[in-house]
Amino acid sequence: MHLKDGIKIGIETSGKITKMGYKDDEYLYEISFGSYHSHSEYIIFLWKRIEEKIKNKDIEFVAITEGPGYFTSLRAGFSFAKALWFYKKVPFVGINTIDALAHPFLKEYDNLIVFLKIKKDKVFWKKFLKGKEIEFKMGKLDDIEIDDKFIYVGNDINISERVKKCYPLEIPDIKSLIEIGEEKFKENKFLDMERAEPFYFYFPEYVKAFDKKG
Numbered sequence: 001m002h003l004k005d006g007i008k009i010g011i012e013t014s015g016k017i018t019k020m021g022y023k024d025d026e027y028l029y030e031i032s033f034g035s036y037h038s039h040s041e042y043i044i045f046l047w048k049r050i051e052e053k054i055k056n057k058d059i060e061f062v063a064i065t066e067g068p069g070y071f072t073s074l075r076a077g078f079s080f081a082k083a084l085w086f087y088k089k090v091p092f093v094g095i096n097t098i099d100a101l102a103h104p105f106l107k108e109y110d111n112l113i114v115f116l117k118i119k120k121d122k123v124f125w126k127k128f129l130k131g132k133e134i135e136f137k138m139g140k141l142d143d144i145e146i147d148d149k150f151i152y153v154g155n156d157i158n159i160s161e162r163v164k165k166c167y168p169l170e171i172p173d174i175k176s177l178i179e180i181g182e183e184k185f186k187e188n189k190f191l192d193m194e195r196a197e198p199f200y201f202y203f204p205e206y207v208k209a210f211d212k213k214g
Contacts, residue, residue: 003182006060009050010177013039013077014069014097020046021174022054029053030174039076059090063181065172066094067199068116068124074198085193092191093184098126100172101153103180106131115144115154116170
């Protein structure tokens with residue numbers, strides 16, 4: 001599908017901050033609120049700010065982080081997204097949180113490990129080699145490979161002290177969501193909003209496997 005000149009919107013509620021923004025041609029606008037898992041209280045406020053700016057312009061698609069992330073945070077984002085979809089009837093694309101974190105760094109680095117802490121020492125991580133994803137796992141912080149040929153993205157002092165370079169990020173930016181969304185839009189990779197569910201940190205098949213391994 002070819003992109004037109006409509007507004008592209010991004011919504012991020014995977015962590016402790018609610019983010020929303022849009023791209024209009026080359027203009028990018030982003031607004032955020034430190035909601036600390038109270039996304040449902042602020043997401044409408046942020047949407048009203050977006051509406052004031054885009055007015056009655058056509059929305060081409062909405063990109064939303066679908067997880068991994070916190071249960072309450074993602075649930076608030078998806079509840080709002082479904083209401084917006086019902087109201088606007090625009091396409092939605094789901095963006096993996098870790099892919100969005102990796103996106104700006106893959107423009108500069110070939111070898112990347114991006115990790116997202118869950119609770120205590122439990123994390124999701126993806127490993128990118130020569131710009132391509134080769135591994136996606138859940139485990140303990142100590143399971144993450146330490147290798148100086150990789151750049152690390154994630155927020156943990158134990159990792160940052162052990163590697164050559166670590167960017168302490170855990171919440172994606174709207175620009176990355178929209179840029180990944182543009183590629184998915186071209187490939188017709190849309191969410192089925194009537195059935196779409198977030199990708200939570202704690203989902204049964206991973207938790208069961210993790211607990212068996214200790």
